[in-house]
Amino acid sequence: SSWWSHVEMGPPDPILGVTEAFKRDTNSKKMNLGVGAYRDDNGKPYVLNCVRKAEAMIASKKMDKEYLPIGGLADFTRASAELALGENSEAFKSGRYVTVQGISGTGSLRIGANFLQRFFKSSRDVYLPKPSWGNHTPIFRDAGMQLQAYRYYDPKTCSLDFSGAMDDISKIPEKSIILLHACAHNPTGVDPRQEQWKELAALVKKRNLLVYFDMAYQGFASGDINRDAWAVRYFIEQGINVVLSQSYAKNMGLYGERAGAFTVICSDAEEAKRVESQLKILIRPMYSNPPLNGARIASIILNTPELRKEWLVEVKGMADRIISMRTQLVSNLKKEGSSHNWQHITDQIGMFCFTGLKPEQVERLTKEFSIYMTKDGRISVAGVTSGNVGYLAHAIHQVTK
Amino acid sequence: QIGSVQSLGGTGALRIGAEFLRRWYNGNNNTATPVYISAPSWENHNSVFVDAGFKDIRTYHYWDAAKRGLDLQGLLDDMEKAPEFSIFILHACAHNPTGTDPTPDQWKQIAAVMKRRFLFPFFDSAYQGFASGSLDKDAWAVRYFVSEGFELFCAQSFSKNFGLYNERVGNLTVVGKDADNVQRVLSQMEKIVRTTWSNPPSQGARIVAATLSSPQLFAEWYDNVKTMADRVLLMRSELRSRLESLGTPGTWNHITEQIGMFSFTGLNPKQVEYMIKEKHIYLMASGRINMCGLTTKNLDYVAKSIHEAVTKIQ
Numbered sequence: 001s002s003w004w005s006h007v008e009m010g011p012p013d014p015i016l017g018v019t020e021a022f023k024r025d026t027n028s029k030k031m032n033l034g035v036g037a038y039r040d041d042n043g044k045p046y047v048l049n050c051v052r053k054a055e056a057m058i059a060s061k062k063m064d065k066e067y068l069p070i071g072g073l074a075d076f077t078r079a080s081a082e083l084a085l086g087e088n089s090e091a092f093k094s095g096r097y098v099t100v101q102g103i104s105g106t107g108s109l110r111i112g113a114n115f116l117q118r119f120f121k122s123s124r125d126v127y128l129p130k131p132s133w134g135n136h137t138p139i140f141r142d143a144g145m146q147l148q149a150y151r152y153y154d155p156k157t158c159s160l161d162f163s164g165a166m167d168d169i170s171k172i173p174e175k176s177i178i179l180l181h182a183c184a185h186n187p188t189g190v191d192p193r194q195e196q197w198k199e200l201a202a203l204v205k206k207r208n209l210l211v212y213f214d215m216a217y218q219g220f221a222s223g224d225i226n227r228d229a230w231a232v233r234y235f236i237e238q239g240i241n242v243v244l245s246q247s248y249a250k251n252m253g254l255y256g257e258r259a260g261a262f263t264v265i266c267s268d269a270e271e272a273k274r275v276e277s278q279l280k281i282l283i284r285p286m287y288s289n290p291p292l293n294g295a296r297i298a299s300i301i302l303n304t305p306e307l308r309k310e311w312l313v314e315v316k317g318m319a320d321r322i323i324s325m326r327t328q329l330v331s332n333l334k335k336e337g338s339s340h341n342w343q344h345i346t347d348q349i350g351m352f353c354f355t356g357l358k359p360e361q362v363e364r365l366t367k368e369f370s371i372y373m374t375k376d377g378r379i380s381v382a383g384v385t386s387g388n389v390g391y392l393a394h395a396i397h398q399v400t401k
Numbered sequence: 402q403i404g405s406v407q408s409l410g411g412t413g414a415l416r417i418g419a420e421f422l423r424r425w426y427n428g429n430n431n432t433a434t435p436v437y438i439s440a441p442s443w444e445n446h447n448s449v450f451v452d453a454g455f456k457d458i459r460t461y462h463y464w465d466a467a468k469r470g471l472d473l474q475g476l477l478d479d480m481e482k483a484p485e486f487s488i489f490i491l492h493a494c495a496h497n498p499t500g501t502d503p504t505p506d507q508w509k510q511i512a513a514v515m516k517r518r519f520l521f522p523f524f525d526s527a528y529q530g531f532a533s534g535s536l537d538k539d540a541w542a543v544r545y546f547v548s549e550g551f552e553l554f555c556a557q558s559f560s561k562n563f564g565l566y567n568e569r570v571g572n573l574t575v576v577g578k579d580a581d582n583v584q585r586v587l588s589q590m591e592k593i594v595r596t597t598w599s600n601p602p603s604q605g606a607r608i609v610a611a612t613l614s615s616p617q618l619f620a621e622w623y624d625n626v627k628t629m630a631d632r633v634l635l636m637r638s639e640l641r642s643r644l645e646s647l648g649t650p651g652t653w654n655h656i657t658e659q660i661g662m663f664s665f666t667g668l669n670p671k672q673v674e675y676m677i678k679e680k681h682i683y684l685m686a687s688g689r690i691n692m693c694g695l696t697t698k699n700l701d702y703v704a705k706s707i708h709e710a711v712t713k714i715q
Binding site for chain 2: 001002003004005006007008009010013065066067068103104105106107110135138139141142143256257258281282284285286287288289290291292293294
């Protein structure tokens with residue numbers, strides 16, 4: 001007999017299931033709106049030009065493959081911190097931060113979760129917005145933390161339940177951990193406005209909560225890296241020493257290269273050094289040191305003026321295409337004669353849109369029109385093109401009229 | 402019967418395997434299951450299993466400092482005394498840090514005890530091809546255990562044998578009784594991967610995959626690995642012959658009998674301090690040296706320095 005007879009089959013990944021069903025579909029008009037990766041207007045993956053240039057520069061230098069330090073590539077981690085905090089940030093200039101390279105967003109989140117489990121003694125509780133990215137919960141749980149929730153999305157309006165959020169957060173026990181999506185909330189696309197962020201900052205400060213920002217879409221949400229980092233920077237300016245996870249999967253299209261970073265804002269540079277030493281002790285038994293390639297590409301782009309400029313244009317291009325698809329979807333729905341209010345589609349931001357469609361309607365979209373999305377009505381706007389937005393609007397109108 | 406999960410280097414493979422064993426090995430909570438690591442071993446082995454949640458980590462006898470070789474009897478005794486179902490971390494070849502491997506005959510004895518006492522083999526294979534120059538020879542122990550019907554894990558690293566260090570290419574290979582068991586194991590390992598790094602970096606794996614699946618590139622790689630292994634073997638024989646010519650006190654055959662990147666020279670901490678302070682030769686306090694640091698240009702200097710250290714310092 002086997003050691004593993006009692007091992008249960010793990011549940012299939014729900015989003016993967018969507019893609020698999022999509023692949024099996026033979027309808028020429030089929031659409032995959034489950035994919036969480038950017039697609040161009042032809043529905044193809046997009047490798048940024050600045051990335052190709054950086055890759056060529058790397059290849060021409062014929063560098064060796066020696067191990068990176070445990071904390072990662074220094075040029076990358078410094079540039080990452082500067083990108084998030086802003087070059088004029090007091091926290092950045094004073095050096096009262098530590099940034100370590102992580103395995104894209106997930107790896108960076110996990111390092112942070114493990115660090116909190118080991119060193120944040122006040123609480124085991126991490127408060128997530130309702131809903132949040134599906135992987136947040138198992139990441140924190142595997143790190144040994146407990147999950148709680150605060151109200152966030154209002155399904156009646158398909159927008160932010162701000163009073164519900166403020167109410168719940170005001171009741172969070174002091175010195176708990178609260179996770180906030182810096183921009184382009186996943187899965188709803190619903191972000192607080194700046195005045196609302198200000199109120200949230202005042203409240204978490206009053207409740208003395210540890211703030212954990214997940215920023216996976218800087219630049220990708222509005223097209224403007226400074227605007228997308230506004231909340232993170234505002235909180236730090238208010239004296240809130242946040243921890244932050246960054247990903248370059250979407251904004252630089254570096255998905256499989258796994259480029260990310262985890263940052264801790266500290267009281268001073270000396271504290272930052274101590275925190276760094278402990279982060280390294282956590283990382284070493286996980287994977288020893290991080291992969292170089294993605295970090296080097298990102299570092300070259302961020303640190304080479306012409307390439308950085310080119311990147312800003314390209315990331316704006318991706319954001320603009322998504323925003324334009326949102327606009328076209330709404331106008332096409334109007335043209336179809338839909339009487340529903342679809343404003344949330346253009347109010348929401350980033351890759352994802354919570355359409356408000358119910359499971360039965362989603363099922364009809366899949367069965368009758370070969371349009372694939374997750375049961376919660378979430379679509380990846382990245383899967384919409386000028387070639388299929390009309391078909392999508394037509395189908396949505398059919399199942400909602 | 403075999404499945405695998407790409408990992409971040411050998412370390413990542415060990416960690417995923419450890420996390421899985423803690424959750425699923427012998428019942429659903431293995432925090433108390435004993436994990437045995439060789440004395441000495443790579444220091445990070447201990448940290449990997451501690452951070453994966455194991456509370457009872459023990460050592461098994463391995464290095465005999467007096468005879469500068471394998472303490473086989475001590476090893477087998479520890480296995481006889483270990484609680485059934487304990488997990489044993491075995492170095493597939495080129496033991497780090499001692500460079501001392503069991504012979505095939507000794508591996509057979511180890512396997513026999515492990516089978517009888519239901520001990521779980523978790524192989525760490527970081528040097529396949531790099532140790533002897535032969536991929537098959539360096540995999541002999543793992544393959545023997547498989548042929549004996551063991552279910553086992555093997556954490557592979559491509560850092561050294563492909564020189565892909567910073568690309569973080571590794572693989573956790575799972576050998577099970579049948580495909581159904583292996584599929585369920587992999588499905589649970591995927592869940593662990595998902596919360597640790599979601600999915601692995603693509604570049605290094607593409608390089609390894611392209612090489613291993615192309616007959617031409619595979620042959621070229623085989624040659625490259627043998628070149629690296631041969632250089633290390635040459636440095637070993639050159640160092641030994643110099644020490645013997647110098648008449649350096651003690652026996653130095655262990656330098657050529659050991660294998661792989663590292664050699665436990667037998668230098669004591671004081672002698673090591675002398676090497677570092679007086680001769681600017683940096684090595685571990687344990688007396689471990691990385692043979693790759695030797696070149697034809699520095700062999701004489703290193704041999705003379707070892708000679709001085711051993712004759713001047715006791």
